[in-house]
Amino acid sequence: MTSPLRLAVPNKGRLLEPTVGLLRDAGLVFDARERSLVSRCENFPLEILFARTEDIVEFVGDGVADMGITGGNLLEESGRTLEVRAELHYGRCRLDAAVPSDAPAQGISDLEGCRIATSHPATAERFFRGLGMRVEIVPLSGAVEVAPRMGLADAIVDLVSTGSTLLVNGLRSVGTLLSSQAVLVAGPGADGPANEVVTMLQAVVDGREQRYVMMNAPLARLAEIEALLPGLGSPSVVPLARGDMVAVHAVVAADEMWGLLGRLRGAGASGILVLPIELLIR
């Protein structure tokens, strides 16, 4: 019997919940209550290996797992060339350079010659070397934002999502080194069942960004309504018992939905229903 595919996922931290949510939304049934090291899916030949977010790239690179979910920033920091099979649209953050609010620096180029504290030393080294800048990197494993106050560094390179941690610590961003989100990575040998996992997870990610819209429309204004609905190809038009009306079904980007509703009503649409899409397989 061949061993099942193994997917490494975060066992704690901010990527844990959204990752478990993604797998469950894809219909995978598994036990994550005990935070057991390995959980076997009940309905798919897949083993889920719960591991430290920082270790997942290593695990996939070394073949301990066939695939993994981790932050794009950690893949970049590792320097490994694993294949990114899907971008998962959560865990979004930026790796920003920041200085104390009262420092004169306004942009990245003003950091020439600075001591820069970071938990992403390899990424920072590569970035500044790429710009032909000389900086001194001070590697830290945590509490990077307090380094300037402690006199350890002139600036930091750290992960930022809302910017509130920078603000609380009297820091100001001067530029972005990298934009990141959670990614699904695969090792070199991952094919067959791995492709199925990619399709499953991608279908959830794509479905989350779209809505299924149904409405009634006067037949006479159908062309006007169709022109408002780009969606996935052309909308479905279903005849109704009343011959002068039709039902129109379409897929619409979730973030365009509210802007579109007023225009659809203006074009005569009524009884508009907006439904979530569980899976969208392109």
Ligand code: AMP
């Ligand atoms: P954690 O396990 O909670 O330390 O989070 C690990 C990963 O979450 C990071 O490597 C990033 O990929 C992602 N992340 C998203 N937003 C942030 C943020 N504001 N600070 C740190 N990590 C973040």
